[in-house]
Amino acid sequence: xxxTPTIPYIAGDGIxxxxxxxxxxxxxxxxxxxxxxxxxxxWLEVLAGGKAFEETGTWLPEETLAxxxxxxxxxxxxxxxxxxxxxxxxxVTLRQDFDLYACVRPVRYFPGVPSPxxxxxxxxxxxxxxxxxxxxxxxxxxxxxxxxxxxxxxLNKQLNVSKVRFPETTALGIKPIxxxxxxxxxxxxVEYAISNKLTRLTLVHKGNIMKFTEGGFKNWGYELLKNDxxxxxxxxxxxxxxTQENQAAADAAxxxxxxxxxxxxxxVIADNFLQQILLYPEKFQVVATTNLNGDYISDALAAQxxxxxxxxxxxxxxxxxFAIFESTHGTAPDIAGKGYANPCSLLLSATMMLDYLGWNExxxxxxxxxxxxxxxxxxxxDFASALKIEALSTSEFxxxxxxxx
Numbered sequence: 370x371x372x373t374p375t376i377p378y379i380a381g382d383g384i385x386x387x388x389x390x391x392x393x394x395x396x397x398x399x400x401x402x403x404x405x406x407x408x409x410x411x412w413l414e415v416l417a418g419g420k421a422f423e424e425t426g427t428w429l430p431e432e433t434l435a436x437x438x439x440x441x442x443x444x445x446x447x448x449x450x451x452x453x454x455x456x457x458x459x460x461v462t463l464r465q466d467f468d469l470y471a472c473v474r475p476v477r478y479f480p481g482v483p484s485p486x487x488x489x490x491x492x493x494x495x496x497x498x499x500x501x502x503x504x505x506x507x508x509x510x511x512x513x514x515x516x517x518x519x520x521x522x523x524l525n526k527q528l529n530v531s532k533v534r535f536p537e538t539t540a541l542g543i544k545p546i547x548x549x550x551x552x553x554x555x556x557x558x559v560e561y562a563i564s565n566k567l568t569r570l571t572l573v574h575k576g577n578i579m580k581f582t583e584g585g586f587k588n589w590g591y592e593l594l595k596n597d598x599x600x601x602x603x604x605x606x607x608x609x610x611x612t613q614e615n616q617a618a619a620d621a622a623x624x625x626x627x628x629x630x631x632x633x634x635x636x637v638i639a640d641n642f643l644q645q646i647l648l649y650p651e652k653f654q655v656v657a658t659t660n661l662n663g664d665y666i667s668d669a670l671a672a673q674x675x676x677x678x679x680x681x682x683x684x685x686x687x688x689x690x691f692a693i694f695e696s697t698h699g700t701a702p703d704i705a706g707k708g709y710a711n712p713c714s715l716l717l718s719a720t721m722m723l724d725y726l727g728w729n730e731x732x733x734x735x736x737x738x739x740x741x742x743x744x745x746x747x748x749x750x751d752f753a754s755a756l757k758i759e760a761l762s763t764s765e766f767x768x769x770x771x772x773x774x
Contacts, residue, residue, distance in 0.1 A: 370726055370727065372404075372407060372408045372409070373408070373409050373410075373411060374410060374411065374440070374442070374726065375410075375411045375412075375413050375440050376410050376411070376412060376413065376440060376442055376443065376444065376722075377413045377414075377415045377433070377436045377437055377440055377442075377443040377444075378393070378412055378413065378414060378415070378443065378444050378445065379414075379415055379416065379417045379418070379433070379443070379444075379445035379446060379448070380414065380420070380445075380446050381418060381445060381446020381447045381448055381696070381700065382418045382419040382420070382446075382447060382448055382449040382700045382702075383447060383449070383699070383700025383701050383702040383705045384446075384447070384700060384701045384702075384704060384705045384709075384710035384763075385418075385446030385447050385448070385696075385700060386446070387705070387706070387708070387710050387712070387763045387764075388446055388696065388710050388711075388712035388714075388715045388716075388763065389446050389715065390764070390767075391712040391715075391716070391763055391764060391766065391767030392444075392712055392715045392716050392719050392767075393412060394767055394771060395712075395716060395719075395735060395738075395767055395770050395771060395774070396410065396716075396719050396723070396731070396735070397409075397410065398770075398771045398774045399723075399731040399732075399734045399735045399738075399774055400723075400728065400731045402731070402734055402774045403728070403730040403731040403734055404728075404730070404731065408728065408731075413436060413440070415430075415432065415433040415436045415437070415443070416430055416432075416433055417429050417430070417433055417445070417448055417459055417463075418448035418449050418459060419448075419449050421433070422451070428451045428459060429459055429462060429463075434466060437463075437467065437691070437693070438467075441689075441690050441691050441692070442691075442692050442693075442694075442722065442725065442726070443692075443693045443694070444693070444694045444695065444715075444718065444719060444722055445463075445693060445694070445695045445696075446695070446696055446715060447695075447696050447698060447699050447700045447701075448460060448700070449700055460695070461505055461507070463684070463693055464500050464501065464505070464684050464693075465501055465505070467684075467686065467689075467691045467693070468501060468686050468689070468691070469500055469501075469684035469685055469686050469691060469692070469693060470499065470500050470501050470550065470553060470554060470557075470685075470686055471497055471498075471499075471500060471554055471557045471558075471683075471684070471685045471686070471687060472496075472497070472498040472499075472500040472663060472667075472682065472683070472684055473495065473496070473497060473498075473561075473682065473683045473684075473685055473721070474495065474496040474498065474663075474667040474670075474671075474680065474681070474682050474683075474697065475494075475495045475496075475681060475717075475721070476492060476493070476494055476495070476496065476667075476670040476671060476673070476674055476680065477492065477493045477674060478490045478491075478492055478493070478673075478674040478675070479674070479675070479679065479739065479740055479743045479744075480740070480743065480744050481743035481744045481745070481746055481748070481752075482674065482675035482679060482743055482748075482752060483675060483752055483755035483756055484673060484674055484675050485672070485673070486647075486673050486674075489673055489674050489675070491650045491651040492646070492650040492651075492670060492673045492674050493650075493651075493654075494650070494653045494654050494655065494656055494670070495561065495654070495655050495656070496656045496658065496663055496666055496667050496670065497554055497555075497557055497558035497561070497655065497656065497657045497658070497663075498658055498659075498660060498662075498663025498664070498666075498667060499546075499550060499551065499554045499586075499658070499659050499660050499663065500660065500684055501550060501660075502545050502546050502547060502550045502659075502660060503544055503545070503546055503582075503659050503660035503661050504542070504544065504660055504661045505660045506543070506544075506545050508542060508543040508545065509540060509541065509542035509543070510540060510541050510542070511540055512538060512539060512540040517539075517540060517541050520541050521533065521536060521539070521541060524541075544579070544582055545582075546582040546583065546585055546586055546659060548585065548589045551585065551586040551589040551590060551659075552589050552590065552592075552593045553687075553688065554657055555572065555589070555590040555593055555594070555657045556593060556597070556687075557685070557687045558570060558655050558656075558657035559594060559598055559600075559601060559632065559634075559655075559657075560687070561655060562632050562654065562655045563598075563600055563632065567632065567654045567655055568627075568630075568631075568632055568633060568654065569632065569633055569634075569635075569652070569653060569654040569655065570601070570632055570633070570634045570635075570654070570655045570656075570657065571634070571635055571636065571637055571642070571653050571654075571655070571656050571657070572586070572587050572590045572591075572634070572635070572636040572637075572656075572657050572658070573636070573637050573638075573639050573642045573656055573657070573658035573659075573662055573663075573666065574586050574587045574636060574638065574639060574658065574659060574662065575638060575639045575640075575659075575662065576588075576636075576638070577638055582659075583639075583659060583662075586658075586659050587636050590636075590657065591603055591605045591634075591636075594634055598632075600631055600632055601631055601632045601633075601634050602622070602623065602626030602627075602631045602632070602633055602634065603633075603634040603635070604633070604634065604635040604636070605636075606622070607619050607622065607623055610622050639658070639662045639665075639666075642656075642662075642666065643665065643666065643669060646666070646669065646670060646673070647673070650670075650673065667680070667682075667697070668680075671697070675752070676751070677697050677698045677714065678698055678711040678713060678714055678751050679711065679713040679714060679717065680697045680698075680714055680717075681694075681696075681697065681714055681715075681716075681717035681718040681720070681721055682694070682695055682696070682697040682714075682718055682721075683695070683718060683721045683722070683725070685725075692722070692725055694718040694719065694721055694722040694725075695715075695718055696714040696715040696718060697714050697718075698714055708762035708763050708764065708765075709749065709750040709751070709760075709762075709763065710749065710763045711748075711749040711750075711751050711752070711763070711766075712749075712763055712766065712767060713739060716735060716739065716770075717735075717736075717739070719735070720732040720733075720735050720736055723735075734774055735770070735774075737773075738770045738773040738774055739770065741773055742766070742769055742770055742773065746758055747761055747766065747769050748760065748761065748766070749761055749762070749763060749766050
Protein backbone atom coordinates (compact mmCIF):
# COMPACT_ATOMS: atom_id res chain seq x y z
CA UNK A 370 0.00 0.00 0.00
CA UNK A 371 1.27 3.43 -0.97
CA UNK A 372 1.89 6.08 1.68
CA THR A 373 -0.44 8.31 -0.36
CA PRO A 374 -3.31 6.01 -1.34
CA THR A 375 -6.34 7.23 -3.25
CA ILE A 376 -9.49 6.16 -1.44
CA PRO A 377 -12.94 6.63 -3.00
CA TYR A 378 -15.67 7.87 -0.70
CA ILE A 379 -19.45 8.09 -0.96
CA ALA A 380 -20.72 10.85 1.31
CA GLY A 381 -24.19 9.32 1.42
CA ASP A 382 -27.73 10.64 1.75
CA GLY A 383 -29.61 12.36 4.56
CA ILE A 384 -27.11 12.95 7.38
CA UNK A 385 -24.36 11.36 5.28
CA UNK A 386 -22.68 14.58 4.07
CA UNK A 387 -22.54 15.98 7.64
CA UNK A 388 -20.94 12.93 9.19
CA UNK A 389 -18.62 12.51 6.22
CA UNK A 390 -17.29 16.08 6.53
CA UNK A 391 -16.41 15.39 10.16
CA UNK A 392 -14.90 12.00 9.37
CA UNK A 393 -12.68 13.35 6.59
CA UNK A 394 -11.32 16.15 8.79
CA UNK A 395 -10.71 13.91 11.80
CA UNK A 396 -9.01 11.18 9.76
CA UNK A 397 -6.76 13.69 8.02
CA UNK A 398 -5.84 15.25 11.37
CA UNK A 399 -5.09 11.83 12.90
CA UNK A 400 -2.90 10.79 9.96
CA UNK A 401 -0.97 14.05 10.22
CA UNK A 402 -0.60 13.68 13.99
CA UNK A 403 0.65 10.12 13.60
CA UNK A 404 2.92 10.44 10.56
CA UNK A 405 3.43 14.18 9.89
CA UNK A 406 4.04 14.47 6.13
CA UNK A 407 5.02 10.85 5.56
CA UNK A 408 1.51 9.63 4.85
CA UNK A 409 -1.61 11.19 3.38
CA UNK A 410 -4.92 9.97 1.99
CA UNK A 411 -6.08 11.36 -1.34
CA TRP A 412 -9.85 11.33 -1.11
CA LEU A 413 -11.82 10.71 -4.31
CA GLU A 414 -15.56 11.41 -4.26
CA VAL A 415 -17.70 8.90 -6.14
CA LEU A 416 -21.47 8.91 -6.33
CA ALA A 417 -24.22 6.54 -5.23
CA GLY A 418 -27.71 7.01 -3.89
CA GLY A 419 -29.72 10.21 -4.07
CA LYS A 420 -26.90 12.51 -5.16
CA ALA A 421 -25.94 10.09 -7.92
CA PHE A 422 -29.51 9.96 -9.18
CA GLU A 423 -29.82 13.74 -9.17
CA GLU A 424 -26.58 14.26 -11.08
CA THR A 425 -26.46 11.24 -13.38
CA GLY A 426 -29.96 9.75 -13.52
CA THR A 427 -28.76 6.46 -12.07
CA TRP A 428 -28.49 5.32 -8.46
CA LEU A 429 -25.17 3.50 -8.84
CA PRO A 430 -23.07 4.84 -11.74
CA GLU A 431 -20.60 2.60 -13.55
CA GLU A 432 -17.90 5.18 -12.77
CA THR A 433 -18.35 4.46 -9.07
CA LEU A 434 -17.94 0.73 -9.55
CA ALA A 435 -14.90 1.34 -11.77
CA UNK A 436 -13.23 3.56 -9.16
CA UNK A 437 -13.72 1.00 -6.38
CA UNK A 438 -12.44 -1.72 -8.72
CA UNK A 439 -9.30 0.32 -9.36
CA UNK A 440 -8.52 1.38 -5.78
CA UNK A 441 -9.98 -1.68 -3.95
CA UNK A 442 -10.83 0.21 -0.73
CA UNK A 443 -13.71 2.65 -0.22
CA UNK A 444 -15.68 4.25 2.60
CA UNK A 445 -19.30 5.35 2.55
CA UNK A 446 -22.04 7.04 4.50
CA UNK A 447 -25.65 5.81 4.65
CA UNK A 448 -27.55 5.45 1.37
CA UNK A 449 -31.21 5.71 0.45
CA UNK A 450 -32.60 2.51 -1.01
CA UNK A 451 -34.46 3.40 -4.24
CA UNK A 452 -38.02 2.08 -4.44
CA UNK A 453 -39.08 0.39 -7.65
CA UNK A 454 -35.73 1.03 -9.36
CA UNK A 455 -34.46 -2.52 -9.69
CA UNK A 456 -32.28 -2.47 -6.55
CA UNK A 457 -33.21 -4.34 -3.41
CA UNK A 458 -30.56 -2.24 -1.70
CA UNK A 459 -27.58 -0.25 -2.93
CA UNK A 460 -25.58 -1.56 0.02
CA VAL A 461 -26.40 -5.15 -0.90
CA THR A 462 -25.58 -4.47 -4.55
CA LEU A 463 -22.12 -3.15 -3.66
CA ARG A 464 -21.45 -6.11 -1.39
CA GLN A 465 -22.47 -8.61 -4.05
CA ASP A 466 -20.74 -6.86 -6.95
CA PHE A 467 -17.40 -7.00 -5.13
CA ASP A 468 -18.14 -10.30 -3.35
CA LEU A 469 -17.57 -8.70 0.05
CA TYR A 470 -18.41 -11.88 1.87
CA ALA A 471 -17.50 -10.83 5.43
CA CYS A 472 -19.54 -8.18 7.20
CA VAL A 473 -17.31 -7.34 10.17
CA ARG A 474 -18.94 -5.55 13.10
CA PRO A 475 -16.82 -4.88 16.22
CA VAL A 476 -18.96 -4.08 19.27
CA ARG A 477 -17.52 -2.50 22.40
CA TYR A 478 -18.61 -0.06 25.09
CA PHE A 479 -17.23 3.46 25.48
CA PRO A 480 -17.51 4.82 29.04
CA GLY A 481 -19.94 7.72 29.18
CA VAL A 482 -22.33 6.37 26.57
CA PRO A 483 -25.87 5.73 27.90
CA SER A 484 -26.74 2.03 27.74
CA PRO A 485 -29.73 -0.08 28.85
CA UNK A 486 -27.38 -2.60 30.49
CA UNK A 487 -26.09 -2.39 34.05
CA UNK A 488 -22.64 -3.56 32.95
CA UNK A 489 -22.28 -2.69 29.26
CA UNK A 490 -18.49 -2.82 29.55
CA UNK A 491 -18.74 -6.63 29.52
CA UNK A 492 -19.81 -6.50 25.87
CA UNK A 493 -16.71 -6.61 23.68
CA UNK A 494 -16.83 -8.86 20.63
CA UNK A 495 -16.51 -8.88 16.85
CA UNK A 496 -19.21 -10.32 14.61
CA UNK A 497 -18.33 -11.96 11.29
CA UNK A 498 -21.60 -12.11 9.37
CA UNK A 499 -21.76 -13.95 6.03
CA UNK A 500 -22.59 -11.22 3.53
CA UNK A 501 -23.58 -12.78 0.20
CA UNK A 502 -25.80 -15.84 0.78
CA UNK A 503 -28.88 -16.75 2.85
CA UNK A 504 -31.59 -14.06 2.61
CA UNK A 505 -29.11 -11.64 0.98
CA UNK A 506 -29.34 -13.77 -2.16
CA UNK A 507 -32.81 -12.24 -2.51
CA UNK A 508 -34.38 -15.31 -4.13
CA UNK A 509 -38.12 -15.04 -3.56
CA UNK A 510 -41.32 -15.18 -5.57
CA UNK A 511 -44.49 -13.19 -5.00
CA UNK A 512 -47.78 -14.82 -4.10
CA UNK A 513 -49.88 -15.59 -7.21
CA UNK A 514 -46.93 -15.03 -9.56
CA UNK A 515 -46.16 -17.48 -12.35
CA UNK A 516 -42.75 -18.20 -10.81
CA UNK A 517 -44.24 -18.97 -7.41
CA UNK A 518 -46.79 -21.34 -8.95
CA UNK A 519 -44.11 -23.17 -10.92
CA UNK A 520 -41.81 -23.48 -7.90
CA UNK A 521 -44.64 -24.68 -5.67
CA UNK A 522 -45.70 -27.21 -8.28
CA UNK A 523 -42.12 -28.53 -8.50
CA LEU A 524 -41.79 -28.76 -4.72
CA ASN A 525 -45.14 -30.46 -4.36
CA LYS A 526 -45.00 -32.92 -7.24
CA GLN A 527 -41.29 -33.62 -7.71
CA LEU A 528 -40.01 -33.39 -4.15
CA ASN A 529 -43.20 -34.35 -2.28
CA VAL A 530 -43.08 -31.22 -0.13
CA SER A 531 -46.36 -31.08 1.76
CA LYS A 532 -45.55 -28.75 4.65
CA VAL A 533 -46.67 -25.47 3.09
CA ARG A 534 -49.48 -24.58 5.46
CA PHE A 535 -51.48 -22.25 3.20
CA PRO A 536 -50.47 -23.04 -0.39
CA GLU A 537 -53.04 -20.75 -2.00
CA THR A 538 -51.74 -17.62 -0.27
CA THR A 539 -48.03 -18.29 0.10
CA ALA A 540 -45.00 -16.45 -1.25
CA LEU A 541 -41.86 -18.57 -1.54
CA GLY A 542 -38.20 -17.85 -0.93
CA ILE A 543 -35.00 -19.88 -1.20
CA LYS A 544 -32.22 -19.80 1.39
CA PRO A 545 -28.88 -20.78 -0.19
CA ILE A 546 -25.98 -21.53 2.17
CA UNK A 547 -22.89 -23.15 0.67
CA UNK A 548 -19.90 -25.00 2.04
CA UNK A 549 -17.52 -22.61 0.24
CA UNK A 550 -19.32 -19.50 1.50
CA UNK A 551 -19.50 -20.80 5.05
CA UNK A 552 -15.88 -21.90 5.24
CA UNK A 553 -14.35 -18.72 3.83
CA UNK A 554 -16.35 -16.73 6.41
CA UNK A 555 -15.25 -18.98 9.30
CA UNK A 556 -11.67 -18.87 8.01
CA UNK A 557 -11.72 -15.06 8.17
CA UNK A 558 -13.12 -15.15 11.69
CA VAL A 559 -10.55 -17.58 13.07
CA GLU A 560 -7.66 -15.78 11.36
CA TYR A 561 -8.91 -12.55 12.97
CA ALA A 562 -8.93 -14.30 16.36
CA ILE A 563 -5.39 -15.59 15.81
CA SER A 564 -4.00 -12.22 14.69
CA ASN A 565 -5.61 -10.43 17.63
CA LYS A 566 -4.51 -13.08 20.15
CA LEU A 567 -8.08 -13.90 21.18
CA THR A 568 -9.13 -17.17 22.76
CA ARG A 569 -12.81 -17.74 21.89
CA LEU A 570 -14.68 -18.28 18.63
CA THR A 571 -18.39 -19.07 18.51
CA LEU A 572 -20.39 -20.34 15.53
CA VAL A 573 -24.00 -19.13 15.74
CA HIS A 574 -26.67 -20.92 13.70
CA LYS A 575 -30.21 -22.30 13.66
CA GLY A 576 -29.13 -25.84 12.83
CA ASN A 577 -31.63 -27.41 15.21
CA ILE A 578 -34.37 -26.57 12.66
CA MET A 579 -32.56 -25.92 9.34
CA LYS A 580 -30.24 -28.91 9.47
CA PHE A 581 -28.72 -28.73 5.99
CA THR A 582 -28.30 -24.95 5.61
CA GLU A 583 -27.75 -23.54 9.09
CA GLY A 584 -26.58 -26.93 10.34
CA GLY A 585 -24.33 -27.15 7.32
CA PHE A 586 -22.75 -23.82 8.27
CA LYS A 587 -21.84 -25.23 11.69
CA ASN A 588 -20.58 -28.59 10.38
CA TRP A 589 -18.54 -27.06 7.55
CA GLY A 590 -17.05 -24.60 10.01
CA TYR A 591 -15.95 -27.38 12.34
CA GLU A 592 -14.57 -29.35 9.37
CA LEU A 593 -12.44 -26.39 8.26
CA LEU A 594 -11.09 -25.81 11.76
CA LYS A 595 -10.19 -29.47 12.22
CA ASN A 596 -8.38 -29.68 8.88
CA ASP A 597 -6.68 -26.28 8.63
CA UNK A 598 -6.28 -24.76 12.10
CA UNK A 599 -4.36 -26.78 14.68
CA UNK A 600 -4.41 -23.59 16.78
CA UNK A 601 -8.04 -24.38 17.68
CA UNK A 602 -9.80 -26.83 19.97
CA UNK A 603 -13.48 -27.28 19.23
CA UNK A 604 -16.18 -28.32 21.63
CA UNK A 605 -17.06 -30.93 19.01
CA UNK A 606 -13.68 -32.53 19.80
CA UNK A 607 -14.55 -32.25 23.48
CA UNK A 608 -17.84 -34.09 23.01
CA UNK A 609 -16.20 -36.71 20.78
CA UNK A 610 -13.75 -37.48 23.60
CA UNK A 611 -16.62 -37.50 26.07
CA THR A 612 -18.46 -40.08 23.95
CA GLN A 613 -15.43 -42.30 23.49
CA GLU A 614 -13.95 -42.07 26.97
CA ASN A 615 -15.25 -40.19 30.01
CA GLN A 616 -15.85 -36.77 31.51
CA ALA A 617 -12.40 -36.59 33.09
CA ALA A 618 -10.63 -37.23 29.77
CA ALA A 619 -12.70 -34.61 27.98
CA ASP A 620 -12.11 -32.02 30.71
CA ALA A 621 -8.39 -32.79 30.69
CA ALA A 622 -8.22 -32.28 26.91
CA UNK A 623 -10.00 -28.95 27.23
CA UNK A 624 -7.70 -27.72 29.97
CA UNK A 625 -4.66 -28.85 28.00
CA UNK A 626 -5.89 -26.87 24.97
CA UNK A 627 -6.40 -23.75 27.09
CA UNK A 628 -2.95 -24.11 28.64
CA UNK A 629 -1.46 -24.38 25.14
CA UNK A 630 -3.11 -21.10 24.16
CA UNK A 631 -5.46 -22.67 21.65
CA UNK A 632 -8.63 -20.89 20.52
CA UNK A 633 -11.65 -22.62 22.04
CA UNK A 634 -14.45 -22.96 19.48
CA UNK A 635 -18.06 -23.72 20.34
CA UNK A 636 -21.43 -23.25 18.66
CA VAL A 637 -24.69 -21.79 19.94
CA ILE A 638 -28.25 -21.83 18.58
CA ALA A 639 -29.17 -18.30 17.45
CA ASP A 640 -32.10 -17.69 19.82
CA ASN A 641 -30.09 -18.97 22.79
CA PHE A 642 -27.20 -16.74 21.73
CA LEU A 643 -29.44 -13.64 21.80
CA GLN A 644 -30.32 -14.54 25.40
CA GLN A 645 -26.72 -15.19 26.41
CA ILE A 646 -25.37 -11.88 25.07
CA LEU A 647 -27.68 -10.15 27.54
CA LEU A 648 -26.85 -12.41 30.47
CA TYR A 649 -23.18 -13.31 29.85
CA PRO A 650 -21.73 -11.13 27.05
CA GLU A 651 -18.22 -11.58 28.48
CA LYS A 652 -18.29 -15.22 27.31
CA PHE A 653 -17.91 -14.22 23.66
CA GLN A 654 -15.05 -12.69 21.67
CA VAL A 655 -15.34 -13.55 17.98
CA VAL A 656 -18.62 -14.72 16.46
CA ALA A 657 -19.13 -16.23 13.01
CA THR A 658 -22.69 -16.57 11.76
CA THR A 659 -25.00 -16.71 8.77
CA ASN A 660 -26.48 -13.64 7.15
CA LEU A 661 -29.92 -13.27 8.74
CA ASN A 662 -28.73 -14.28 12.21
CA GLY A 663 -25.89 -11.77 11.89
CA ASP A 664 -28.32 -9.00 11.00
CA TYR A 665 -30.26 -9.46 14.23
CA ILE A 666 -27.19 -10.08 16.37
CA SER A 667 -25.21 -7.06 15.15
CA ASP A 668 -27.98 -4.57 15.86
CA ALA A 669 -28.92 -6.18 19.19
CA LEU A 670 -25.31 -5.95 20.37
CA ALA A 671 -25.05 -2.36 19.15
CA ALA A 672 -28.09 -1.50 21.29
CA GLN A 673 -26.35 -2.97 24.34
CA UNK A 674 -23.48 -0.50 24.05
CA UNK A 675 -25.45 2.60 23.07
CA UNK A 676 -27.01 2.02 19.66
CA UNK A 677 -26.02 1.78 16.01
CA UNK A 678 -25.01 5.45 16.07
CA UNK A 679 -21.72 4.24 17.54
CA UNK A 680 -21.46 0.89 15.72
CA UNK A 681 -18.84 0.62 12.95
CA UNK A 682 -18.88 -1.86 10.09
CA UNK A 683 -16.82 -3.17 7.21
CA UNK A 684 -17.56 -5.37 4.23
CA UNK A 685 -14.43 -7.27 3.24
CA UNK A 686 -13.23 -9.93 0.84
CA UNK A 687 -10.08 -11.18 2.56
CA UNK A 688 -9.13 -13.19 -0.53
CA UNK A 689 -9.15 -10.37 -3.11
CA UNK A 690 -8.51 -7.46 -0.74
CA PHE A 691 -11.62 -5.47 -1.71
CA ALA A 692 -13.19 -3.67 1.24
CA ILE A 693 -15.89 -1.05 1.79
CA PHE A 694 -16.15 0.55 5.23
CA GLU A 695 -19.46 2.14 6.19
CA SER A 696 -21.69 3.67 8.82
CA THR A 697 -24.17 1.04 9.96
CA HIS A 698 -27.17 3.31 10.54
CA GLY A 699 -29.72 4.82 8.14
CA THR A 700 -29.92 8.18 6.43
CA ALA A 701 -32.13 9.81 9.15
CA PRO A 702 -33.59 12.43 6.78
CA ASP A 703 -35.68 13.94 9.61
CA ILE A 704 -32.54 15.36 11.27
CA ALA A 705 -30.43 15.99 8.16
CA GLY A 706 -28.85 19.44 8.13
CA LYS A 707 -29.66 20.19 11.77
CA GLY A 708 -26.31 19.30 13.30
CA TYR A 709 -27.82 16.53 15.43
CA ALA A 710 -26.13 13.54 13.80
CA ASN A 711 -23.58 11.43 15.65
CA PRO A 712 -20.58 10.74 13.36
CA CYS A 713 -19.09 7.99 15.55
CA SER A 714 -20.31 5.06 13.45
CA LEU A 715 -18.55 6.39 10.35
CA LEU A 716 -15.54 7.58 12.36
CA LEU A 717 -15.04 4.16 13.94
CA SER A 718 -15.52 2.53 10.54
CA ALA A 719 -12.73 4.82 9.33
CA THR A 720 -10.51 3.48 12.13
CA MET A 721 -11.19 -0.03 10.83
CA MET A 722 -10.11 1.21 7.39
CA LEU A 723 -6.92 2.67 8.82
CA ASP A 724 -6.18 -0.62 10.57
CA TYR A 725 -6.81 -2.42 7.26
CA LEU A 726 -4.20 -0.16 5.67
CA GLY A 727 -1.80 -0.97 8.50
CA TRP A 728 -1.99 2.62 9.79
CA ASN A 729 -2.69 1.52 13.34
CA GLU A 730 -1.15 4.55 15.01
CA UNK A 731 -3.60 6.95 13.32
CA UNK A 732 -6.49 4.61 14.05
CA UNK A 733 -5.63 4.45 17.75
CA UNK A 734 -5.39 8.23 17.98
CA UNK A 735 -9.00 8.57 16.79
CA UNK A 736 -10.20 5.88 19.18
CA UNK A 737 -8.37 7.54 22.08
CA UNK A 738 -9.93 10.91 21.21
CA UNK A 739 -13.43 9.41 21.04
CA UNK A 740 -12.88 7.70 24.40
CA UNK A 741 -11.86 11.00 26.03
CA UNK A 742 -14.73 12.95 24.45
CA UNK A 743 -17.40 10.47 25.51
CA UNK A 744 -15.96 10.07 29.00
CA UNK A 745 -16.03 13.88 29.34
CA UNK A 746 -19.67 13.91 28.11
CA UNK A 747 -18.79 15.92 25.02
CA UNK A 748 -21.51 14.27 22.95
CA UNK A 749 -24.01 14.85 20.17
CA UNK A 750 -27.75 15.18 20.67
CA ASP A 751 -28.58 11.46 20.68
CA PHE A 752 -26.49 10.83 23.78
CA ALA A 753 -27.01 14.29 25.31
CA SER A 754 -30.79 13.82 25.37
CA ALA A 755 -30.46 10.54 27.25
CA LEU A 756 -27.93 12.05 29.67
CA LYS A 757 -29.91 15.30 30.01
CA ILE A 758 -26.89 17.47 29.25
CA GLU A 759 -26.04 20.08 26.63
CA ALA A 760 -25.18 18.66 23.22
CA LEU A 761 -22.42 19.47 20.77
CA SER A 762 -23.39 19.82 17.13
CA THR A 763 -22.02 17.30 14.65
CA SER A 764 -19.30 19.69 13.49
CA GLU A 765 -18.49 20.83 17.06
CA PHE A 766 -17.99 17.21 18.08
CA UNK A 767 -15.57 16.76 15.19
CA UNK A 768 -13.70 19.95 16.15
CA UNK A 769 -13.43 18.72 19.73
CA UNK A 770 -11.89 15.44 18.57
CA UNK A 771 -9.37 17.35 16.44
CA UNK A 772 -8.45 19.50 19.43
CA UNK A 773 -7.69 16.32 21.35
CA UNK A 774 -5.57 15.02 18.48
